[in-house]
Every structure is written in structure tokens, then in C-alpha cells.
Amino acid sequence: MTDQNWNALLQHQIAWHWTNHLRPRLDGLTDDEYLWEPTPDCWNVRPRGTGTAPVLAGSGAMTIDFAMPEPDPTPFTTIAWRLGHVIVGVLAVRNTAHFGRVPTDYQSFEYAATAAEALAQLDAEYATWLAGVESLGETGLARPCGEAEGPYAEHPMAALVLHINRELIHHLAEVCLLRDLYLHTGQKTRREAS
Numbered sequence: 001m002t003d004q005n006w007n008a009l010l011q012h013q014i015a016w017h018w019t020n021h022l023r024p025r026l027d028g029l030t031d032d033e034y035l036w037e038p039t040p041d042c043w044n045v046r047p048r049g050t051g052t053a054p055v056l057a058g059s060g061a062m063t064i065d066f067a068m069p070e071p072d073p074t075p076f077t078t079i080a081w082r083l084g085h086v087i088v089g090v091l092a093v094r095n096t097a098h099f100g101r102v103p104t105d106y107q108s109f110e111y112a113a114t115a116a117e118a119l120a121q122l123d124a125e126y127a128t129w130l131a132g133v134e135s136l137g138e139t140g141l142a143r144p145c146g147e148a149e150g151p152y153a154e155h156p157m158a159a160l161v162l163h164i165n166r167e168l169i170h171h172l173a174e175v176c177l178l179r180d181l182y183l184h185t186g187q188k189t190r191r192e193a194s
Contacts, residue, residue, distance in 0.1 A: 006158065007138055011130060014165040018126065022172040025179065026119060033182050034080045034115035045080035045111045060110030064088075079178050082171055083118045084111050090167045091125035094160070097148030099132030126168075133161055 037044060043053060043065035053065035053075075064084045065075070077085075088109045095101035112118035136143075141158040149160060 005138065007134065007136060007141055010141070010158065010161045010165070011133055014168055015130065017165075017169050022168070022176070023123075025176040026122075026172070029079070029115040029119060029179070031115050033179060034083075034118060035078060036178075036182055037076075037078055038178070038181060038185070039076045041075050042078050043075045043081045044078045045084050045113075047113075057106040057109075058111045059108050062111040062113050064106065064111050066106065079115075079175050080112075080118065082175050082178070083122060084109075086168065086171045087118065087121045087125050090164060090171065091122075091129050094148075094164060095125060095128045095132060097146070098157075098160075099128060099135070101128055129164065136161075 035044060044051075045058075045062050045064050046056075048056075048058070048061055048063050051063055051065050053067055055066035055068060056063035057066055058064055064081060088104065088106055092101060092104050092109065096103050096105075112121055136157055141161065142156050144154050145152055145157055145160050147153050149155065152159070
């Protein structure tokens, strides 16, 4: 049996999905799609002062809707909200905790007002995450995550990498599905919007 480079395998798992499925499906995302509310009372990213959710997080002109604890059932979330969650909660917070990113969290982050801004934020956080995972090498994958991961502090970094890979695939697939729903429910098509 040959030695495996687990770090390279973990990177390849997400990089392959990112390059071949997820990121290409986000190309051409319009502002209408980004902010589209397919159901009443969606959680979204909104101009400051216009949201009605119990928690309106963000430091810039836009805020993201939240509630703590979450209501049951939770409101439907838009593409903008889901991208905000991936950019901040999945990637940026972990990049801060593990890879030297300037500190941020849901409250201090400047959410994007446009689809293009959100995709640029997503690309930047993904690149930081992937480079950070590579920097761990084989040894770093075995070290504990540390207190930033709360009850998972003693779990190895490899477990966190696998979790983030799942989160990226899961949430960005939801965004892709919402794009399909937008296209097939009588909304202006991406080609018509261009």
C-alpha cells in the first residue's frame, strides 16, 4: 500500500466540485436573482434599516436577517442570505480562526449589495480557505481544531476540513437550485437580463 497525501485528497475533493460544478453555475448571477424572495417573509440581505428580522447583522450599508434562537420553522432564505452564510459563517470565520484572516463575524462583516460583490467575496474567502488547508500539510490535519470550534475543539483539523467541504457543497448546491427555480417560475431569465 502506498502512502496517501490526505491533505491533497481533501483539497481535491472540494476543488473538483468548485471548479466543475459549483462556481461555474454561479457565473452570470444577476442582482434580481441574488435578492429574489420566492416566498413571503424570506430572510435576505437588505439595505440597513429595512429588515424586520429580530437580528439584523452587518457593519455596512447592508444587513443580513437572523434570529437567535431560530424560529421553528425558520424562514426561507434567499440566494443572498445563503451566500452571506457561506462567505461569513462557513469560510470567513474559519479563515479568521485558523488562517490569519482579519477578524470578522456576522455582526462586523460588510455584506454585499450586489451579486458581483458577493461572488467576489466568495471567491476571496474560498481562495484563503483552500490555501490555508494546503498550508496545514499532513501534520496540521491531525492537530486539534482548538477553542474557536467550541465543542469540537479536540477534533482534528481534518474533521473541520471535511465539514467545510460538506457545507460548501450543500449550501452552494442550494444556491444553484434556487437559480433553477428562478429561471423556471416565470422570472426574467439570465439571458434576458443581460
